[in-house]
Amino acid sequence: MLQIDVVTLFPKMFDAVTQSGITGRACDNRVYQFLPWNPRDFAANAHRTIDDRPYGGGPGMVMMVEPLKQALLAAQQRQRSAGVRKPKVIYVSPQGPLLTHQKVMSLSQEEGLVFLAGRYEGVDERVIEGYVDEEISIGDYVLSGGELAVMVVMDSVIRQLPGVLGDEQSAQQDSFVNGLLDCPHYTRPEVFDGRAVPNVLMSGNHADIMRWRLMQSLGRTQQRREDLFKSREVSAEERQLLEQYRMEAQGAGK
Numbered sequence: 001m002l003q004i005d006v007v008t009l010f011p012k013m014f015d016a017v018t019q020s021g022i023t024g025r026a027c028d029n030r031v032y033q034f035l036p037w038n039p040r041d042f043a044a045n046a047h048r049t050i051d052d053r054p055y056g057g058g059p060g061m062v063m064m065v066e067p068l069k070q071a072l073l074a075a076q077q078r079q080r081s082a083g084v085r086k087p088k089v090i091y092v093s094p095q096g097p098l099l100t101h102q103k104v105m106s107l108s109q110e111e112g113l114v115f116l117a118g119r120y121e122g123v124d125e126r127v128i129e130g131y132v133d134e135e136i137s138i139g140d141y142v143l144s145g146g147e148l149a150v151m152v153v154m155d156s157v158i159r160q161l162p163g164v165l166g167d168e169q170s171a172q173q174d175s176f177v178n179g180l181l182d183c184p185h186y187t188r189p190e191v192f193d194g195r196a197v198p199n200v201l202m203s204g205n206h207a208d209i210m211r212w213r214l215m216q217s218l219g220r221t222q223q224r225r226e227d228l229f230k231s232r233e234v235s236a237e238e239r240q241l242l243e244q245y246r247m248e249a250q251g252a253g254k
């Protein structure tokens with residue numbers, strides 16, 4: 001069972017992940033175990049102070065070293081008691097490398113993850129230097145705190161764990177798995193607002209449907225995220241499909 005601990009000033013926010021949907025069911029089914037740690041419980045004074053003004057001046061507050069260190073150590077200790085050999089400590093911040101599908105897959109192989117969610121202007125740099133294994137950003141924008149970023153990482157990792165998705169294939173068919181964006185999806189009715197579902201999907205010809213879906217994935221990736229092709233070979237068959245996509249898009253006046 002994957003162990004997930006989070007050091008956070010707002011433990012209740014994580015009910016959103018542990019109590020709803022696919023990640024909620026996975027928690028009930030003990031696919032992973034979740035435990036939050038509040039740094040306030042490790043504060044040294046009666047006021048339970050966990051932040052202080054930044055050296056050098058400037059706006060905002062900085063999270064203090066000691067409560068975070070104690071909370072991180074307690075989380076790691078708990079994981080070791082639960083059998084995790086080497087808990088991986090991750091600080092989410094805009095300064096980390098961007099989260100990718102590849103990173104999600106490697107995190108899903110770990111035995112234990114300990115996340116640190118920062119608030120205010122961030123955490124004292126010495127916490128990162130001394131007690132964090134890696135930093136991860138979920139995008140080039142700033143959130144009010146790390147909690148939502150931790151939940152993004154958690155959700156994307158948990159859905160990759162064995163048995164979490166009902167249909168074993170659906171994680172394999174996600175966007176980015178083959179380095180491409182997902183294809184379009186349709187369900188009833190057959191015609192909506194005068195728009196019909198593409199014929200091939202009604203044909204029952206499985207090979208044609210697979211080909212069409214791959215063509216759509218390729219075409220959309222080229223149109224919307226050409227950068228993804230930089231880290232991926234395009235085979236001769238795929239080039240042909242891209243050509244077909246361009247022809248059909250032209251025909252449709254797109």
Ligand code: ADE
Binds near residue numbers: 137
């Ligand atoms: N905390 C605040 N903004 C963040 C981001 N973009 N990614 C990860 N953690 C964050």
